[in-house]
Amino acid sequence: MFWCRVCDQNFDVSRPMREAPDTADCPDGHSDTVRRFGGQTARNPHLGRWRGGGGDGLSNVGG
Structure with a gap:
């Protein structure tokens, strides 16, 4: 996976x-x-929740 600094x-x-x-x-x-x-x-997109991660502070599974 890559991230573009220009278009974020x-x-x-x-x-x-x-x-x-x-x-x-x-x-x-x-x-x-x-x-x-x-x-x-x-x-x-079906649940409207964030998943995945692991220590990144962005995971919001189940809530």
Whole structure:
């Protein structure tokens, strides 16, 4: 998972493992991106709740 500093969006890139260390442009073409590791959260659109994480202070499962 990557995060674009310009448009403040997370995005995924699917590619071979040999290319894992490479940087990635965001879908809008910005090159100012950062790789994100662990602790990401995902919003469940059906429940309207945040889930995932692990120590990031953003998890709100069940409440």
